[in-house]
Amino acid sequence: MATREVGIGIVGYGLMGRAHSYAYTAAPRIRDLPVRPRLRLMSGRNAEAVSAAARAYGVEETTGDWRALVEHPGIDIVDVCTPPGTHAEIVAAAAATGKAVLCEKPLAASYDSALTAVDAVRRAGVPNAIGFNYRRLPAVSLMKRMIDEGRVGDVLLFRASFLSDEFLDPLIPFDWRFDRALGGTTISDLGAHLVDMALWMAGDIDDVSAQSSTFTTQRSQRAVDVDEASSALVRFASGAGGVFEMARTCARRPCDFWVEVNGTAGTLRFDYPRLNELLYGDAREDDDLYGMRVIRAEHDSHPYAAQWWPIGQGLGYDASFVNQAADLLERWPGGGWDPDLETGLRVQAVCEAMERSAADRRWVSVSEIAAETV
Ligand SMILES: NC(=O)c1ccc[n+]([C@@H]2O[C@H](COP(=O)([O-])OP(=O)(O)OC[C@H]3O[C@@H](n4cnc5c(N)ncnc54)[C@H](O)[C@@H]3O)[C@@H](O)[C@H]2O)c1
Numbered sequence: 001m002a003t004r005e006v007g008i009g010i011v012g013y014g015l016m017g018r019a020h021s022y023a024y025t026a027a028p029r030i031r032d033l034p035v036r037p038r039l040r041l042m043s044g045r046n047a048e049a050v051s052a053a054a055r056a057y058g059v060e061e062t063t064g065d066w067r068a069l070v071e072h073p074g075i076d077i078v079d080v081c082t083p084p085g086t087h088a089e090i091v092a093a094a095a096a097t098g099k100a101v102l103c104e105k106p107l108a109a110s111y112d113s114a115l116t117a118v119d120a121v122r123r124a125g126v127p128n129a130i131g132f133n134y135r136r137l138p139a140v141s142l143m144k145r146m147i148d149e150g151r152v153g154d155v156l157l158f159r160a161s162f163l164s165d166e167f168l169d170p171l172i173p174f175d176w177r178f179d180r181a182l183g184g185t186t187i188s189d190l191g192a193h194l195v196d197m198a199l200w201m202a203g204d205i206d207d208v209s210a211q212s213s214t215f216t217t218q219r220s221q222r223a224v225d226v227d228e229a230s231s232a233l234v235r236f237a238s239g240a241g242g243v244f245e246m247a248r249t250c251a252r253r254p255c256d257f258w259v260e261v262n263g264t265a266g267t268l269r270f271d272y273p274r275l276n277e278l279l280y281g282d283a284r285e286d287d288d289l290y291g292m293r294v295i296r297a298e299h300d301s302h303p304y305a306a307q308w309w310p311i312g313q314g315l316g317y318d319a320s321f322v323n324q325a326a327d328l329l330e331r332w333p334g335g336g337w338d339p340d341l342e343t344g345l346r347v348q349a350v351c352e353a354m355e356r357s358a359a360d361r362r363w364v365s366v367s368e369i370a371a372e373t374v
Pocket of ligand 1: 011012013014015016017044045081082083084086104105106131132133176182189
């Protein structure tokens with residue numbers, strides 16, 4: 001067991017505060033790490049609620065002020081688990097005190113704000129990472145590896161959907177997810193994961209054409225200014241084409257996403273409800289084997305799998321966060337963290353291009369977004 005401690009401070013105690021604190025606790029149990037994470041401090045605006053959460057999550061102390069957490073001398077990594085509209089200010093303050101930063105996705109609620117966060121970590125030169133946790137599932141990581149190995153040939157098409165029913169009921173009261181300035185959009189909240197996987201697996205996106213719908217425009221007597229369901233066509237710099245859909249009004253769809261790549265020599269498909277599997281069709285195989293095979297991404301030869309349970313036991317959502325924490329701690333303190341906030345900014349540019357395209361009803365080039373803010 002490593003003796004050197006790394007002090008962790010978690011800003012926010014909701015779903016992600018729980019997932020991240022769990023991940024730091026579990027990471028040393030699944031991987032031999034050079035440092036020992038110590039959950040020192042958690043911040044939240046409601047003293048009673050944050051204290052109860054900290055007790056449940058195994059965090060030593062709490063504060064009502066995230067600035068006190070950022071400035072605490074015992075904190076090495078500031079882990080940002082609050083709504084997107086709050087991220088940039090917290091990231092910038094953490095970087096200014098020389099702290100490493102892990103920020104939940106999307107990086108911010110707008111491209112401009114995301115750029116502020118990236119400028120701050122660039123200036124400070126601190127290790128920084130964005131929480132695209134799904135990359136760390138064995139099957140998703142294997143999909144990327146197989147694309148890089150040429151197992152589908154050149155990528156021709158990329159398609160991805162992320163469906164949930166969390167906004168379907170019009171009586172759900174207003175909260176930060178319905179407020180664009182705080183929560184960003186459905187495009188950036190759900191879509192950020194898909195866009196990240198697209199850029200990672202198929203390269204840069206040049207242009208987008210999107211449409212958006214908001215079916216319930218008022219909640220708790222407040223105007224909803226985010227999209228509830230959006231879809232987009234995209235063109236990759238490589239010449240590949242793509243289709244995306246992100247929607248939170250899909251009945252009986254809890255958190256269903258899938259990603260598919262069709263290449264000149266094969267197809268790969270990941271479907272989250274069956275997250276330990278990867279579908280693969282190899283066009284170079286004997287025609288007698290025509291179709292898609294199921295790969296069980298649990299073999300010791302697959303990414304992350306050997307660190308976990310014996311083959312056949314399967315992993316879940318939590319493993320993506322544990323793998324994320326372990327990857328970051330393993331590289332501490334040298335940095336070299338991946339994906340970093342620059343990646344978050346590239347994703348944000350594509351999301352913002354989709355938002356603009358839907359608003360203006362026209363194709364929008366991703367470079368248009370970045371060009372305006374230079
Ligand atoms: N990677 C993933 O799988 C995943 C899943 C869910 C959410 N997220 C992201 O994580 C971040 C947090 O999401 P969550 O689901 O944990 O949210 P949540 O609502 O469960 O928790 C939000 C936390 O932020 C605090 N907070 C600070 N300022 C706030 C404000 N002005 N309004 C409301 N809450 C405020 C809340 O008190 C709470 O502790 C978001 O960026 C979200 O997009 C990522």
